[in-house]
């Protein structure tokens with residue numbers, strides 16, 4: 418991979434690599450943009466097949482965080498970190514503390530939080546070495562952001578219904594949820610509380626059993642393709658890249674609105690393909706911004722009331738982006754343009770402040 422060329426192309430400011438021989442830590446932090454402010458983004462702990470895969474992931478994810486924070490109107494940039502592990506290697510306090518020291522070298526320009534493979538305990542371990550951590554259980558670290566992500570997704574779903582010209586009512590609605598983990602379970606709970614029928618799948622049978630027992634979710638038979646389910650809304654809440662030329666042709670839903678990151682396998686192809694199929698797409702980084710709003714907001718010292726308002730705002734942001742998307746090749750393109758406009762406005766405002774006063 419031509420790293421500098423890719424950084425240039427996508428506008429990454431800084432990529433740092435770190436090894437800690439004592440713990441075996443191999444980690445990368447990518448700061449995509451600090452135009453709007455310091456950047457908050459999760460730490461992903463994953464068994465990558467090789468270094469190139471890890472680099473590609475951290476570059477892609479950090480750029481996504483810039484758009485997510487900008488579109489959510491947060492004065493924050495975008496960054497992400499990844500830790501390369503051997504498959505099955507359990508997290509340890511020593512490794513997390515080594516990662517915390519690495520995060521600290523960014524002096525607060527990068528604030529780490531949880532992501533796949535990193536939980537609140539890991540964040541607390543990292544926080545023993547640096548003040549620049551959110552998402553830990555202890556004191557001001559904000560806790561698990563997933564309930565806020567689910568609430569934001571539900572708010573975005575309202576905007577999808579309105580955009581389709583439907584009543585914004587959930588009773589009588591059928592929503593198919595892929596992945597009944599932290600965010601999928603809570604989304605299903607909110608939907609059930611509002612009277613929707615929820616069908617769901619998860620590769621973990623215990624997660625399905627819990628959702629059936631506690632929420633009255635209808636479990637799909639193992640092997641049933643959730644992407645071919647006849648439903649009003651499909652909510653991908655598990656993996657990324659699930660909307661592809663393999664799945665899009667089978668879709669029988671009116672809209673897609675879920676918590677998963679990077680749902681489009683090839684955004685330039687799959688975004689327009691959804692449009693051609695007449696399926697409305699709630700862009701993932703607009704829809705799932707509740708978690709980052711929560712953690713960044715607490716980091717910035719926002720009040721609970723202001724935070725709630727910002728998560729409610731996801732409905733209006735989604736509505737605005739879907740409206741713009743009518744004239745764009747896809748709703749994803751509309752969302753990226755929406756975020757880029759905010760970044761550009763921030764860049765201009767900063768440049769004006771820096772202008773020396775005329776003599």
Ligand code: NAD
Pocket residue numbers: 533562563564566595596597598599600601618619620621624654655656657676677678705706708709
């Ligand atoms: P999680 O690990 O708690 O839940 C994911 C669930 O999906 C698990 O129960 C897993 O068994 C299931 N799953 C995995 N592969 C599946 C498959 N092929 N079919 C069905 N189920 C499958 O994770 P989460 O925190 O709920 O996050 C889910 C998605 O949302 C991820 O893409 C994550 O990056 C994204 N996201 C999460 C947050 C947050 O606040 N947690 C914020 C923004 C985005």
